[in-house]
Amino acid sequence: MKANKRLNQAVLEVVENQIRQLNPPATKETLDRLLREGHSQEEARRLIGCVVASEIFDILKTMQPYDESRYVAALRNLPELPE
Numbered sequence: 001m002k003a004n005k006r007l008n009q010a011v012l013e014v015v016e017n018q019i020r021q022l023n024p025p026a027t028k029e030t031l032d033r034l035l036r037e038g039h040s041q042e043e044a045r046r047l048i049g050c051v052v053a054s055e056i057f058d059i060l061k062t063m064q065p066y067d068e069s070r071y072v073a074a075l076r077n078l079p080e081l082p083e
Contacts, residue, residue, distance in 0.1 A: 011049045011056075018048075024068055030075040039079070047078045054082040 018027035027048060034044035051074045059066060074082045 007053075008049070011052050012045060014052050015045050015048045018052075024072060026072040026075050030078060034078060037079075047081070048075065050081050051075055051078065 015027065018024065019031055022028055030048055031044050034047060035041065039047070051071065054074065055066065055071050058064075058070075
């Protein structure tokens with residue numbers, strides 16, 4: 001359970017860094033859109049974190065480099081989660 005909590009914290013830290021640094025800009029744009037759509041701050045960040053975790057999983061599974069266009073497309077599909 002502790003490992004899951006640490007992993008969750010690490011993913012949310014990635015989300016916060018992306019928002020703060022506007023890198024990629026789509027992360028902040030997605031946060032703003034989700035807030036406008038009525039999601040809470042916590043839920044919006046959690047949804048974005050799901051996309052971050054999915055991208056990390058895909059990178060590890062396929063041994064392919066980070067694909068920003070795939071990541072941004074997944075952000076734009078939120079609140080629908082990636083498979």
